[in-house]
Amino acid sequence: MTGFFGSDPVRVALVAGAVTAVASGVVGVFTVVRAQSFAGHALGDLGTLGGSGAFLLNVNPLWGFVGVGAAVAAAMELFGVQRRRGRDVATGIVLGAVLGVAALLLYLDTTTTSSSGVAVTVLFGSLFTVAPSTVPAMVALAAAGLLAVVALYRPLLLSSVQPELASVRGVPVRTVAVAFLVLMGVTVSLTSMVVGTILSPALLVGPAACALRLSRRPGVAMVVAAAVGLVATWAGIALAYASATWPPSHAGWPVSFFVVTLVVLAYLAAEVGAAVSARRR
Amino acid sequence: MVNAWLAGSMVAVVAGVVGFFVVLRGATFAAHGIPLASFAGAAGASLVGVSSVVGLAVCSPFVAVAIGLLGRRRRSDVATALVVAAMLGLGSLFLSWTVEYASEIYALLFGEILGVASSEVWLSAALTGAAVLAVAVLYRPLLLTSVAPDVAQARGVRTGQVELLFLVLVGVVTALAVPVVGTLLMFTLMVGPPAAARALVRPPLAAMTLAVGIALVTVWASIAAAFTTQWPIGFFVGVLGAAWYLAGKAVSALRR
Numbered sequence: 001m002t003g004f005f006g007s008d009p010v011r012v013a014l015v016a017g018a019v020t021a022v023a024s025g026v027v028g029v030f031t032v033v034r035a036q037s038f039a040g041h042a043l044g045d046l047g048t049l050g051g052s053g054a055f056l057l058n059v060n061p062l063w064g065f066v067g068v069g070a071a072v073a074a075a076m077e078l079f080g081v082q083r084r085r086g087r088d089v090a091t092g093i094v095l096g097a098v099l100g101v102a103a104l105l106l107y108l109d110t111t112t113t114s115s116s117g118v119a120v121t122v123l124f125g126s127l128f129t130v131a132p133s134t135v136p137a138m139v140a141l142a143a144a145g146l147l148a149v150v151a152l153y154r155p156l157l158l159s160s161v162q163p164e165l166a167s168v169r170g171v172p173v174r175t176v177a178v179a180f181l182v183l184m185g186v187t188v189s190l191t192s193m194v195v196g197t198i199l200s201p202a203l204l205v206g207p208a209a210c211a212l213r214l215s216r217r218p219g220v221a222m223v224v225a226a227a228v229g230l231v232a233t234w235a236g237i238a239l240a241y242a243s244a245t246w247p248p249s250h251a252g253w254p255v256s257f258f259v260v261t262l263v264v265l266a267y268l269a270a271e272v273g274a275a276v277s278a279r280r281r
Numbered sequence: 282m283v284n285a286w287l288a289g290s291m292v293a294v295v296a297g298v299v300g301f302f303v304v305l306r307g308a309t310f311a312a313h314g315i316p317l318a319s320f321a322g323a324a325g326a327s328l329v330g331v332s333s334v335v336g337l338a339v340c341s342p343f344v345a346v347a348i349g350l351l352g353r354r355r356r357s358d359v360a361t362a363l364v365v366a367a368m369l370g371l372g373s374l375f376l377s378w379t380v381e382y383a384s385e386i387y388a389l390l391f392g393e394i395l396g397v398a399s400s401e402v403w404l405s406a407a408l409t410g411a412a413v414l415a416v417a418v419l420y421r422p423l424l425l426t427s428v429a430p431d432v433a434q435a436r437g438v439r440t441g442q443v444e445l446l447f448l449v450l451v452g453v454v455t456a457l458a459v460p461v462v463g464t465l466l467m468f469t470l471m472v473g474p475p476a477a478a479r480a481l482v483r484p485p486l487a488a489m490t491l492a493v494g495i496a497l498v499t500v501w502a503s504i505a506a507a508f509t510t511q512w513p514i515g516f517f518v519g520v521l522g523a524a525w526y527l528a529g530k531a532v533s534a535l536r537r
Binding site for chain 1: 310317391472473517
């Protein structure tokens with residue numbers, strides 16, 4: 001076990017994974033309560049553009065994720081005013097166009113820098129290659145996200161659960177919605193660093209959905225969600241570290257696979273547990 | 282090259298026909314989720330050394346049914362998103378076991394025009410025929426359940442079964458389209474041309490024909506452009522699909 005904690009990439013991964021799990025657990029509870037998991041998914045996909053662009057410009061991918069995430073999140077609220085069906089098609093088309101451009105950027109990344117792993121790093125993440133210098137920035141972003149949730153807690157909760165009541169009471173529902181989407185954009189950029197852009201929705205929504213199955217109270221659910229995310233991430237890192245000697249390739253299984261699978265298993269277990277206890281009552 | 286051209290044309294025909302109903306039914310989330318989750322099937326096929334069309338054809342109908350059944354529950358979006366993520370993670374695991382990890386992932390996600398073998402063309406042709414035939418047989422119930430679900434139910438159409446069959450059809454299109462245009466961009470091909478066609482003409486059959494025409498032009502132009510520039514085909518499909526959609530929106534806005 002000394003080898004495990006003695007390795008620098010592992011220590012960086014443990015810290016980066018922990019702050020991300022806590023932030024995404026807290027923000028994820030609101031994402032599920034507000035039924036915005038599609039927006040979380042879209043933000044992750046769009047982050048591909050930021051990540052691949054950052055590689056092309058030789059910038060840390062985190063800044064690409066954050067920049068695109070926050071900008072797109074603010075713009076997405078504009079789609080929200082249209083009716084639902086039209087919005088889905090429009091969102092899908094925007095996603096497609098952006099992913100097409102991201103495909104081109106990834107192609108240019110591979111041809112100009114001859115690093116063929118960029119597509120994998122951006123899309124599926126590689127926690128062990130996170131640069132140690134990125135960690136303070138990730139911690140700062142996660143802390144800022146948590147502070148924002150604490151500051152916005154009551155208006156956010158009220159406008160999520162009862163939007164009409166919130167607007168009667170003078171809560172600026174629209175402003176809160178935009179602020180929350182930006183917060184989601186920042187959180188998704190953290191989860192994209194950990195498990196990659198197309199797997200990031202799982203880490204955002206999975207622990208939260210699992211926690212909301214176990215407790216109806218938002219405060220408790222946030223703590224449970226953060227804990228579930230933390231355990232899944234750390235166990236995923238440990239399993240990936242151990243898998244270096246596993247067949248068939250002896251090159252280690254991807255850490256994102258372990259993290260996402262553990263999150264999904266936790267969700268399934270919570271579903272089954274809730275169903276069983278509901279039947280017993 | 283000829284293989285890619287043939288396969289691409291078949292993809293365009295099926296994507297236009299089935300995509301018309303995707304837009305009509307507002308089934309965009311399923312059309313996005315089914316190809317993504319089928320990624321595991323394609324990755325598994327490449328692991329055992331079978332053609333990815335076979336892997337997709339085996340995997341995507343199951344995925345389609347699973348997403349359809351999950352969609353009947355309350356708060357289905359979270360469950361669907363997690364199933365999709367689990368399948369994507371599984372796919373990345375399969376591919377990490379193969380030698381060409383990075384390039385395989387890239388090809389499956391963003392498409393590869395030279396990745397079509399002659400044997401796959403025959404399989405694609407059979408799947409295309411089956412899909413078009415299925416739409417022809419299901420045409421009336423599909424249209425009725427899409428436009429007026431209440432009337433359909435009153436007339437004794439089994440809405441749930443039609444919905445599941447339709448999702449399986451989306452799965453078949455997935456199997457055809459993913460090797461050519463890739464998992465992430467198949468959605469644009471299935472939604473962009475029909476959305477534009479519906480903005481231009483109203484009668485369903487005419488709109489469907491126009492959608493097929495637009496999809497054919499998109500795929501042919503993308504293959505040609507990808508071949509000359511060496512850029513990924515997904516880029517051209519994604520941008521052209523969005524351009525068609527915007528053009529259709531602009532035309533229908535001008536008419537008003």
